[in-house]
Amino acid sequence: MKPNHYTEIPATFEVQLEQLKDYDSKKHISARGIMFYHPYDIEVPSILKISLKMISMTGSVDFLVKTLKSEKIGNEPLFEIHCNFYDTNAEKEDEVLSFISSY
Template sequence: MFVAVYTKTMKPNHYTEIPATFEVQLEQLKDYDSKKHISARGIQFFHPYDIEVPSILKISLKMISMTGSIDFLVKTLKSEKVDKEGLYEIHCNFYDTNAEKEDEVLEFIKSF
């Protein structure tokens, strides 16, 4: 029997909520390499449909009142129905990206 012992406490994943003032467009990618890097950071949003775990999604995020968008990839790690709301709470971690791109996305979200 193998027992893992951690000398440091593991940090929880950090999810930034996408506010309702953003439009989220999703495209589920069929062909992907499951061994690519998954970040500890990610996003959380509400969606009217369940998204299968672990799906790889291309997300285009834009402000409803502005033109232009920011595109990035995520891996869905959690999809949970919200009681009585008819929505699903979706948690995704950044996928196949680097810290600079993640910072750019998170700053874009936080700037509005």
């Protein structure tokens, strides 16, 4: 996977995470994914349900990802998280990426 397959989630979005402990780990993982900054380290690999919301708007988009990388950012209190879409079809991936790029 090349780094340019990751779309960065801007700071204007609220990212809510829910770790799914008993989710089937043998599902399809996409070559496309997202990258965001988070104040806590996230277990790699893990399956997350992400609810993505524009801070100034109502409504959200929900999708599943598999975390592939969680890296501390220097002396900052943040982690850079890389996730690939998981158990999702191409239409849903396009919907999420369009939602992110529209703001």
